[in-house]
Structures are given as structure tokens and as C-alpha cells.
Amino acid sequence: MNKDTKELLLEKANAICRNTLMETLEITFVDAAEDFLVARMPVNARVHQPDGVLHGGASVALAESVGSAASFMFLDAENFMIRGLEISANHVKSIKTGFVYAKASILHKGRTTQLWQIRITNEEDQLISLVKLTTIALPKS
Incomplete structure (x- = not known):
């Protein structure tokens, strides 16, 4: 993927987030290639649980957002709608401040279903959560 294509892809991904949960959580797409998409989310009081x-x-919202966006970006979005079918997450490390990065990598790219692995890491590339997401491409009517 050349630089111009990458920038256009990221611009498109960020544009579809306006007035959505992704905008509320301040999720932005920051990197992409032929087989992955990366999003960033700030960690602050807005996304804390009661103990900070x-x-x-x-x-999980970050993971589903980046995985679904990756399906949308890398599939025929003009003719198909993307929906999440199943998501599972293992949270292995906590974080109080800074940013987390979610990298969605394709494990299976079927015509109907797609399987994504999403690694959520901190700014030091330490694993925070490991997520598996299955998406489905449904024909638009």
C-alpha cells in the first residue's frame, strides 16, 4: 500500500466515525496496510471503571470498532454491510493514563465471514487485551 492510498484509507476510516460511539470515545485510526488497521484511544476518566x-x-468497544472498520475498508462495502457476530476478550494488564492502540489483523478473510485478532497495547507496546472478533458481510438490499 503506497503512502497516498494509506492516507486516503485512514481519512475515510476516520470520516465514518463522526457522530458515533467512536467519536465519543475519541477513537482515531492511525495506521493501515494491506492486512491490518490500527486505531488509538486515549485512556482517561471518560473510559475508566470506578477504580480508575x-x-x-x-x-471491547475499541476492538470491535477497529475490527469492523477493517472489514469495511478491506471488503466490498458498496455492496455489503459489516456486522459483528462474536467477540471475546482477555484483559491481561491494566492502564490508568496515556493511549491504547488496537491493531486488527485478519486471520480468515472469507466471502461471508471474517476472523480478526485485535491486540490492544499501551504506548510501550505491552499487551493490555487480546480480542477475537468475527464479522459477517451481509448483502445490502
Whole structure:
């Protein structure tokens, strides 16, 4: 993927987030290639659980957002709608401040279903959560 294509892809991904949960959580797409998409989310009081660390639900929302966006970007979005079918997450490390990065990598790219691995890491590239997401491409009617 050349630089111009990458920038256009990231611009498109960020544009579809306006007035959505992704905008509320301040999720932005920051890197892409032929087989992955990366999003960033700030960790602050808006996404904390009561004891002051990143809420697991916010991590899962980040993961589903980047995985679904990756499906949307890398499939025929003009003719198909992308929906999440199943998501599972293992949270292995807490974080109080800074940014987390979610990298969605394709494990299976079927015509109907796609399987994504999403690694959520901190700014030091330490694993925070490991997520598996299955998406489905449904024909638009």
C-alpha cells in the first residue's frame, strides 16, 4: 500500500466515525496496510471503571470498532454491510493514563465471514487485551 492510498484509507476510516460511539470515545485510526488497521484511544476518566483503570467494555468497544472498520475498508462495502457476530476478550494488564492502540489483523478473510485478532497495547507496546472478533458481510438490499 503506497503512502497516498494509506492516507486516503485512514481519512475515510476516520470520516465514518463522526457522530458515533467512536467519536465519543475519541477513537482515531492511525495506521493501515494491506492486512491490518490500527486505531488509538486515549485512556482517561471518560473510559475508566470506578477504580480508575481502563474499563474492559471500552477496550471491547475499541476492538470491535477497529475490527469492523477493517472489514469495511478491506471488503466490498458498496455492496455489503459489516456486522459483528462474536467477540471475546482477555484483559491481561491494566492502564490508568496515556493511549491504547488496537491493531486488527485478519486471520480468515472469507466471502461471508471474517476472523480478526485485535491486540490492544499501551504506548510501550505491552499487551493490555487480546480480542477475537468475527464479522459477517451481509448483502445490502
